[in-house]
Amino acid sequence: MDGNxxxxxxxxxxxxxxxxxxxxxxxxxxxxxxxxx
Amino acid sequence: xWWKTLIFVAMSAVIVxxxxxxxxxxxxxxxxxxxxxxxxxxxxxxxxxxxxxVYSIRYLRSRRIAEDDKAADSARLxxxxxxxxxxxxxxxxKVTWGAxxxxxxxxxxVFILLLIYGAYFxxxxxxxxxxxxxALAAVFAIFSFLTVPFLIFVVPRxxxxxxxxxxxxxxxxxxxxxxTVRWIFAASIVCFTLVFLWIFSLARRISVIRRIQMExxx
Numbered sequence: 001m002d003g004n005x006x007x008x009x010x011x012x013x014x015x016x017x018x019x020x021x022x023x024x025x026x027x028x029x030x031x032x033x034x035x036x037x
Numbered sequence: 038x039w040w041k042t043l044i045f046v047a048m049s050a051v052i053v054x055x056x057x058x059x060x061x062x063x064x065x066x067x068x069x070x071x072x073x074x075x076x077x078x079x080x081x082x083x084x085x086x087x088x089x090x091v092y093s094i095r096y097l098r099s100r101r102i103a104e105d106d107k108a109a110d111s112a113r114l115x116x117x118x119x120x121x122x123x124x125x126x127x128x129x130x131k132v133t134w135g136a137x138x139x140x141x142x143x144x145x146x147v148f149i150l151l152l153i154y155g156a157y158f159x160x161x162x163x164x165x166x167x168x169x170x171x172a173l174a175a176v177f178a179i180f181s182f183l184t185v186p187f188l189i190f191v192v193p194r195x196x197x198x199x200x201x202x203x204x205x206x207x208x209x210x211x212x213x214x215x216x217t218v219r220w221i222f223a224a225s226i227v228c229f230t231l232v233f234l235w236i237f238s239l240a241r242r243i244s245v246i247r248r249i250q251m252e253x254x255x
Contacts, residue, residue: 004067008056015052019045022235026041029242036249 044235048228054221061218068132071125073221077229078122079147083185084233085115086154090182093175105171106248108178109161110240114233116154123147134199142196146188153181 055073062069092108095101126144127137138144157177164170193200214222 004056004070007070008053011052011056012049015048019041019048022239023041025239029239029246032246033242036246 040231041235044228044231047224048232051221051225051228055225058217058221061214061222065133068129071129073225075122075125075129076222077225078118078125079189080226081229081233082115082119082122083189084230085111085118085237086182086185088237089115089178093178096171096175097179100168102167102171102248103245105175106244107241108175110244111237112154112157112178114237114240116151116158118233119147119151119154123151130199139199141199143193143198143200146192150185150188153184157181 051073055070060067060069061072089108089111092104092111096104096108123144126147130139130141130144131137157174160177161170161174164173
């Protein structure tokens with residue numbers, strides 16, 4: 001497989017992982033904010 | 038939620054396009070694709086340090102501790118993006134110049150910047166009294182920021198450097214990139230900026246929660 005496509009898949013995987021992490025963190029923060037209100 | 042979906046789709050599109058379109062600089066080859074990530078990371082680093090400086094000034098004017106929290110959050114993000122820019126830069130250096138680190142003026146000036154902002158956090162960690170820490174850190178952040186334009190924009194341009202200096206615009210301020218490269222690069226800058234704003238807003242909200250919890254514990 002072309003090295004470019006391997007790098008593309010790795011970069012996409014890192015981005016998807018970061019995005020999921022941020023969405024989950026956002027939800028946790030929202031929950032905590034509600035709790036503190 | 039719609040803007041998060043938009044960021045996700047846009048960034049994914051930038052990633053795909055950065056690898057399936059021809060390399061931005063044909064003479065360098067595929068390694069030049071890192072340009073779509075390295076420059077936006079460095080750009081965010083400058084933005085984050087600017088935001089930190091602005092909140093430091095606001096703290097000194099208002100003496101509200103929330104402003105100091107925001108300045109620290111932004112400097113923390115700036116430092117993180119600076120490290121990422123340095124890592125991507127050293128990958129490019131290894132491929133094109135044969136070594137991860139060459140003490141090139143730009144590499145050296147970014148390293149000095151990392152040390153300066155590292156000292157900012159050392160200072161924050163060394164002072165226990167909250168108001169004194171905030172005031173000292175604010176003054177330090179303002180003076181640290183004065184070095185940013187000098188180290189990032191001036192030093193690498195006045196000293197001979199291995200770095201490609203005309204990868205975006207030439208000395209006559211004309212674009213040196215092709216139209217496709219320009220669009221992908223612009224989209225990448227916008228996406229990275231939006232991701233930074235999202236992370237910064239999360240960091241800010243977490244700081245607020247932490248402070249409320251600390252006050253409740255007292």
